[in-house]
Amino acid sequence: MEKVNDTASMILGIGVDDKLWTRDGLDTSWEKAPDQSNTVRSIAIMADGIIIGVGMDDNIVYSRANLDAPWIKARDVESRFISIAVAKNRGMIAVGVDNKLWVRPTLSDGWEPAPDKNGKVMAVTIMEDGTILGVGMDNKLWTRANLDAPWIKAPDMEVGVIDVTIMSDGSILGLGVNNKLYLRPTLNDEWEMAPAANELVKGIACYPVGNFSDEEDDDEEVETADPPTPNDETELPVIPTKPLKPPVPASKHDWLLKSAIIFIVSCMLFSMAIDLFNLAEYLQDADEPLSKPLNLYPADDQPVADQNTADQPAAEL
Numbered sequence: 037m038e039k040v041n042d043t044a045s046m047i048l049g050i051g052v053d054d055k056l057w058t059r060d061g062l063d064t065s066w067e068k069a070p071d072q073s074n075t076v077r078s079i080a081i082m083a084d085g086i087i088i089g090v091g092m093d094d095n096i097v098y099s100r101a102n103l104d105a106p107w108i109k110a111r112d113v114e115s116r117f118i119s120i121a122v123a124k125n126r127g128m129i130a131v132g133v134d135n136k137l138w139v140r141p142t143l144s145d146g147w148e149p150a151p152d153k154n155g156k157v158m159a160v161t162i163m164e165d166g167t168i169l170g171v172g173m174d175n176k177l178w179t180r181a182n183l184d185a186p187w188i189k190a191p192d193m194e195v196g197v198i199d200v201t202i203m204s205d206g207s208i209l210g211l212g213v214n215n216k217l218y219l220r221p222t223l224n225d226e227w228e229m230a231p232a233a234n235e236l237v238k239g240i241a242c243y244p245v246g247n248f249s250d251e252e253d254d255d256e257e258v259e260t261a262d263p264p265t266p267n268d269e270t271e272l273p274v275i276p277t278k279p280l281k282p283p284v285p286a287s288k289h290d291w292l293l294k295s296a297i298i299f300i301v302s303c304m305l306f307s308m309a310i311d312l313f314n315l316a317e318y319l320q321d322a323d324e325p326l327s328k329p330l331n332l333y334p335a336d337d338q339p340v341a342d343q344n345t346a347d348q349p350a351a352e353l
Contacts, residue, residue: 045060045061045203045204046058046059046060046061046081046242046243047059047060047061047062047201047203047209047240047241047242048079048081048087048240048241048242049066049079049237049238049239049240049241050076050077050078050079050237050238050239050240051066051068051236051237051238052215052236052237052238054075054076054092054238055068055069055071055075056068056069056072056076056079056087056103057069057237058103059232062217062219062230062231062232063231064232065232065235066232066235066237069103070103070104072100072105072106072107073106073107074089074091074092074098074106074107075091075092075093076089076090076091076092076098076107076239077090077091077092077095077118077119077238077239078090078117078118078119078120078159078199078239079120079239079240079241080120080121080122080128080241080244081122081241081242081243081244082122082126082244083122083124083126083243083244084126085101085102086099086100086101086102087099087100087101087102087103088100088120088122088128089107089120090117090118090119090120090130091109094113094116095116095117095118095133096109096110096113096115096116097109097110097112097115097117097120097130098110112146112147115132115138115147116132116133117130117131117132117133117138118131118132118133118135118158118159119131119157119158119159119160119199120160121160121161121162121201121241121244122162122244123162123244123246123247123248124244124245124246124247125142125247126142126143127139127140127141127142127247127248128140129150129160129162129168129248130147130160131157131158131159131160131170132149134156135156135157135158135173136149136150136152136156137149137150137157137160137168137170137180137183138150139183139248150183151183151184153180153185153186153187154186154187155170155172155178155180155186155187156172156173157170157171157172157173157178157187158170158171158172158173158198159171159198159199159200160200161200161201161202162202162244162245162246162247162248163179163202163206163208163245163246164202164206164245164246165246166181166182166246166247166248167179167180167181167246168180168181168182168183168248169190169200169202169208170187170200171197171198171199171200172187172189174196175196175197175198175213176189176190176192176196176197177189177190177197177200177208177210177223178190179223182248183248190223191223191224193220193225193226193227194226194227195210195212195218195227196212196213197210197211197212197213197218198211198212198213198215199211199238199239199240200240201240201241201242202242202244202245202246203242203245204242204243204245206245207219207220207221207222208220208221208222208223209230209240209242210227211237211238211239211240214236215236215237215238216229216230216234216236217229217230217232217237217240218230
């Protein structure tokens, strides 16, 4: 199996296509990793080569034994994150959807909120000396000496970043807001654009170089792990996924009931429309003045003039 030390300079990236890409140090170009369907928003690499990712759509932690293995979902599906990093001793630190830090000292532990120091970040990593390095909501670097220490703003070097990781030589590799790579040897140095920076990515990770807790680190040479099995302690435990049930088609009875309801409602609306039309005509007729005097006599009761009187000429004055 390939030794981790031989690939310690490897940089793992999330491309603009939401797939994994790799490059062997800064002097090479990105190469696309085997496509394993799932997309992630944040990635980290364990010292034994296992890749940890945060799902793009569900913010759940996934693991991938190596670049050729598929993504598998963690057992803890209640925890939601936007960024994740790992330590040399295999502990994990992550940024929750609340932009606060969460920690998992070992794979056998559960996720716990870190002490709240009134600071929010969008990405996190661990430096060689154990300092926690985060990207603040202002796209600037912030540091935290340990989990009990407050956030302190690093020297402002103008360039804004959205992700950060630590390379094998301890230098800081940042991902700018323009999705280009920038290099910073120390926190007191200026950002410099990395080679082949025009090849854009959305997330970055390198092999871990530091620990954020006091857990002992195994300094022995580590080999790339085989694909994990359900009993392998290196695996984030998997929950089986249940197939979705097909939708139940509507019965003939339901169709007839819906048709009857639609017919009744349509009749009611039609009847209301006729009533409104008749009411409008009635109100219009009521507003018109009478064009001739009212006839108070029925047709059969009309008075008849005397025939003789009718034929006589009018008296002369």
